[in-house]
Amino acid sequence: MTETVALTSTRKSHPALAAAVEARAASAQLRVADAITKFAGSMMFVYAHIVIFAVWMVVFEKSPWPTLTLVVSLEAIFLSTFVMIGQNRQAAFQQAKADHDFAVSEQELHANTDLTKAIHAMTEQLHAQICLGNPASPST
Incomplete structure (x- = not known):
């Protein structure tokens, strides 16, 4: 207990x-x-x-x-x-939970999109350096 x-x-x-x-x-x-x-x-x-x-x-x-x-x-x-x-209170709670979960998932989506873009940019830089022999160019 x-x-x-x-x-x-x-x-x-x-x-x-x-x-x-x-x-x-x-x-x-x-x-x-x-x-x-x-x-x-x-x-x-x-x-x-x-x-x-x-x-x-x-x-x-x-x-x-x-x-x-x-x-x-x-x-x-x-x-x-x-x-x-x-039932009304339960419905209000479920709506508040759904709204919160949606906001969190949207934040996660934006964070994952930013990470994916950063990984893609780094992959392009590595490809340019290793496969094409280009020197690294500073990028944002």
């Missing part, structure tokens, strides 16, 4: 992930949404609902179906909203 903690603490995060974590930590609304989404996506949520609805139907209401239907429908509306919030 300590090895895993040590590995994760030294591993670098993607800049888009670091920005997303900072944004979530800075916003109270996102922290609340994260907590609700985390709980709603757990088995504890399922178990709690089984117990609550069973107790409700057996103990508290003689005819639980109309009220239960209303409560479950309202809960479904709110939970689907939290799912959409999570």
Whole structure:
């Protein structure tokens, strides 16, 4: 367990992930949404609902179906909203990651192009010196 903690603490995060974590930590609304989404996506949520609805139907209401239907429908509306919030955040994170990765790949492409041009120029100089017997000419 300590090895895993040590590995994760030294591993670098993607800049888009670091920005997303900072944004979530800075916003109270996102922290609340994260907590609700985390709980709603757990088995504890399922178990709690089984117990609550069973107790409700057996103990508290003689005819639980109309009220239960209303409560479950309202809960479904709110939970689907939290799912959409999570999907929107995930889409924004994926777009930020894609934008960052594109910018990095463009920088690499330009660096590789410059290196290829420099290697080509040096190859031409070596060819001129070795094969053609021309003295080296200073070039940029």
